Structure formats: C-alpha cells, structure tokens
Amino acid sequence: MxxxxxxxxxxxxxxxxxxxxxxxxxxxxxxxxxxxxxxxxxxxxxxxxxxxxxxxxxxxxxxxxxxxxxxxxxxxxxxxxxxxxxxxxxxxxxxxxxxxxxxxxxxxxxxxxxxxxxxxxxxxxxxxxxxxxxxxTGRFFSQYSWTEFFFGLNWAPNFRGDSDLGMLPLLWGTIYVSLIALAVAVPIGLFSAIYLVEYASPRVRSFAKPAIEVLAGIPTIVYGLFALITVGPLLRDWFAQPMGLGNSSASVMTAGLVMGIMLIPFVSSLSDDIINAVPRAMRDGSLGLGATQSETIRRVVIPAALPGIVGAILLAASRAIGETMIVVLGAGAAARMSLNPFEAMTTVTVKIVSQLTGDTDFASPETLVAFALGITLFFLTLCLNVLALYIVRRYREQYE
Known part of the structure; x- marks a missing residue:
C-alpha cells in the first residue's frame, strides 16, 4: 500500500x-x-x-x-x-x-x-x-588545497585532473553585482518609502504601495529575460560601445541594474514599516519647534529609524548575493576580476549550478567544488543576517 x-x-x-x-x-x-x-x-x-x-x-x-x-x-x-x-x-x-x-x-x-x-x-x-x-566540502578539501581554493585567482575547471578552482574571481563578481544592485535599490526603495509615509496622501499610498510590491511577485527568470532582451542591449548600444568599454550585452551592470529593480520592493516595504514605527509625537515635537517637514525627516525620523533601515539594507544584500537566474542571463558566465562594469562576469551561485548540471562525476573535485562554494556563500549570507539582527537589536529605539 x-x-x-x-x-x-x-x-x-x-x-x-x-x-x-x-x-x-x-x-x-x-x-x-x-x-x-x-x-x-x-x-x-x-x-x-x-x-x-x-x-x-x-x-x-x-x-x-x-x-x-x-x-x-x-x-x-x-x-x-x-x-x-x-x-x-x-x-x-x-x-x-x-x-x-x-x-x-x-x-x-x-x-x-x-x-x-x-x-x-x-x-x-x-x-x-x-x-x-x-x-x-570535507571531501573536496581532501582532494584539493584549501589555500588554492580560497586565494586562487584563476577559475578553470575541467575533468582532466589539472583544474584551477580559485574562488576569488567568483567572489569578486558576486560582490560587484550585489554592490551595483544595492546602489540602485537602496536610494530608490528608501526614497519611495519616505514619500509614501511622509508625503503621500492616503489615496496615493493605497495605490502606490501595492504597485511597488507587485515587483516582488515577479519570478526572477522574468527579470533575467528582461535583462537579456532589453536592458543588456540598451546598455551596450548607449554606453558600452560609444565609450569603448565593451561590445557584449551581458555585463555586470546589466545584472546589477535589473537585480536592483528586483530589490526595490524589498527595501521599500521594510523601510516603510520601520519609518511608520517612529512615533508621531516625535514628528509633532520637531514641527512644533519650528523645523520644516524635510528637516524633521532628515534630523528626527531617519536617525530614529536608521538601525532598522541598515538592517533592511543588509538583508537586501543577502538576497542579492544569493540570486542566480538574473546573473545567468544578464551577466554571463565569464570568471574574471575586472573593474569594468560593462564586461561579462559571473557569481558563486551561477558556478554552483554549472558544476552540478550535466553528466558529472560526483567524486571529482570539479563537482565537489560546488559544495565548497555553497558553504562559503552560506556563511557569507549568515554573517550578513547576523549583523543585520545585531544592528537592529543593539541600536533599536524602544517607543511606547
């Protein structure tokens, strides 16, 4: 049965x-x-x-x-x-x-x-x-040197026994894409949250907040297709080629911009809730002392909500580091270390997928390296989450 x-x-x-x-x-x-x-x-x-x-x-x-x-x-x-x-x-x-x-x-x-x-x-x-x-991961390090893995500058896996499995190019691509994504998501998400809480009328807020949060429900594969078909060619034709910085539509900038768009509702919603938690009495006291609304926001509301906002940004960074599909379609698969944002690069998550797909030998270091990459990524995001929780709890203001 x-x-x-x-x-x-x-x-x-x-x-x-x-x-x-x-x-x-x-x-x-x-x-x-x-x-x-x-x-x-x-x-x-x-x-x-x-x-x-x-x-x-x-x-x-x-x-x-x-x-x-x-x-x-x-x-x-x-x-x-x-x-x-x-x-x-x-x-x-x-x-x-x-x-x-x-x-x-x-x-x-x-x-x-x-x-x-x-x-x-x-x-x-x-x-x-x-x-x-x-x-x-222990099986991998029994076959491959941990110093070459953590400090190697070349990523060239093959199944002939002479692979270079240095993770630094992958880590650089992960951090580079995440920084560009946060540079897009944090200002837009934070400013939209400030507008919705402090300036928007109830009617505008009832429409704008759900409209922003719709972005959170879009599958990441759709964002990846948007990066591949629209954003990548646009950046290549308008910026990369005229400036002599590259001819590929797959680039760090493409993946970073689209990933930043994906993270906007994440930052906006968390910041919205945090700013809303600041008591109205603090705003009224500032306004009663002669401060303008913008001064009240800059000097009273944002400082009071800052620990929670920083925590939201760190959680968004963890989300960006773990993203895969947008990077696969938007940034390419080249493992390199470069400062040029219009060059194709790759991230840790992309290489985890590529090393575990196809007809692979699960006893070889070229396959087991995916687990070493995974545990490294796990501890990286864990540290960011712990830091975010520490900041929120350590500096959180208690209001009645």
Missing amino acids: SVSLLIWILIALGAAGYIVGRKKALVSADGNQLGLHSLVGYYGWSVALASFLAGVCVIVLLKFAGSFAEVFSNPALLTIAALAAALAAFALTVVRIDKDFRARNYVEAMVKGLLFTASLIAILTTVMIVFSMLFE
Whole structure:
C-alpha cells in the first residue's frame, strides 16, 4: 500500500474517531453538554488526533529506520504497524472518555506537541543542510588545497585532473553585482518609502504601495529575460560601445541594474514599516519647534529609524548575493576580476549550478567544488543576517 493511500485511511479513521468521541462523551453525560468537563468537540478531536498522529508517527519512524535497515522498508510492515498504532490509540482514547475526562487539556497538549515538532523540523532541516554541505566540502578539501581554493585567482575547471578552482574571481563578481544592485535599490526603495509615509496622501499610498510590491511577485527568470532582451542591449548600444568599454550585452551592470529593480520592493516595504514605527509625537515635537517637514525627516525620523533601515539594507544584500537566474542571463558566465562594469562576469551561485548540471562525476573535485562554494556563500549570507539582527537589536529605539 502506498503511503499516500495509507494517509487517507488514517484521515478517514480520524474522522470516524471524531464522531465516536463526541457520541460517547454525550452518552456519558446523559446528553447534557453542561455536564462535560470540556466542550463536546474536544472529545471528538481527542480521538481523531490521537489515532491519526499515532499512525503518522509510526510511518515516519519506519521510513527513517528503513533508510538504515532493509527490513523496515517493507511496505506490508509499514501498513500493518501504522494501522495497528492508529487503532490502538483510537481504542485507548475512546475507553478513557467520560464526562470528567479533560479532553481540552488532552487536545491542547497534542496541538502543542505539533507546534513544537514544526519548529523542530525547521531547525533540524537547517542543521542537516549545514552538515551535508560540510561533509561534501570535507571531501573536496581532501582532494584539493584549501589555500588554492580560497586565494586562487584563476577559475578553470575541467575533468582532466589539472583544474584551477580559485574562488576569488567568483567572489569578486558576486560582490560587484550585489554592490551595483544595492546602489540602485537602496536610494530608490528608501526614497519611495519616505514619500509614501511622509508625503503621500492616503489615496496615493493605497495605490502606490501595492504597485511597488507587485515587483516582488515577479519570478526572477522574468527579470533575467528582461535583462537579456532589453536592458543588456540598451546598455551596450548607449554606453558600452560609444565609450569603448565593451561590445557584449551581458555585463555586470546589466545584472546589477535589473537585480536592483528586483530589490526595490524589498527595501521599500521594510523601510516603510520601520519609518511608520517612529512615533508621531516625535514628528509633532520637531514641527512644533519650528523645523520644516524635510528637516524633521532628515534630523528626527531617519536617525530614529536608521538601525532598522541598515538592517533592511543588509538583508537586501543577502538576497542579492544569493540570486542566480538574473546573473545567468544578464551577466554571463565569464570568471574574471575586472573593474569594468560593462564586461561579462559571473557569481558563486551561477558556478554552483554549472558544476552540478550535466553528466558529472560526483567524486571529482570539479563537482565537489560546488559544495565548497555553497558553504562559503552560506556563511557569507549568515554573517550578513547576523549583523543585520545585531544592528537592529543593539541600536533599536524602544517607543511606547
């Protein structure tokens, strides 16, 4: 029996348990709901949740054990064990039900356990991701020098055993594209947030804010196509070729500009919320002392909101560093270190994708290098996120 069909059977068993639990509770109280300890619905949910969760827990445990021991991967064993656990929980819970049974406490304890499990899954997933990356990175560094990887200036992978896998050109391209993106997104996003909070009428704000946030819902592949078809040729024909800086439509500037457009709603929305959190009394006090509205914004509102704004910018930087599709289509795939923004370059994320696609040998350093790049990128974005949280918490103003 398939797991999906087994889940549906457990759901049906839980539905039956809900009906049986309600009926037994009412019978025990002679039909008077006021004589029950809990609302009658809790008695039904106690049976339904107990039977369903017991079956699901057995499925998860046997699936996990089956990855280590073949005997536990038997589908018949899985079906029998899950149904047996569900029926046992069904029967035990029904037997316990009477008018004094604390069904509400029982159900809330199960719900609390579910919430704890959900949070634990998120934490364990992060831990498993890190450890899997570290394991594969360790395999890579057992075959390739870590000094050449972190400090090498040449990126030329091949599968003949003489690859150059220096990550500095990729790191430079990542930082260069991200800086251009932030140079576009931060001023536009911050100024739009200031306008929407301080100057825009409610009617304008109700239209402009959703219109800006629509940009956040556009898939990144669409931004990449926009960079490839429109922005790249435009920059090449209007700037790069007339200035003698290049003839390619794929460039750092192309990817940076389009990525900056993508980040505008990110910076704008966060800054909007942060500026809105500054108390109105601070603005009124500044205006009452004779300051103009622009002076109030520059000297009162922005300084008060600055820690949160800096945190928003750092979070936007983390988002920019991890972007892939816009860089693939807009910046090209050339691993080089150059100051010319109209030359094609590439980033860490692009090379992670390229090293893991196609018919590759997962035991070779040319493939394992993707995991070393991934763990490096992970710690880079983690440091930015931690710095953003530290700045927000350390310098945040507390208002009543």
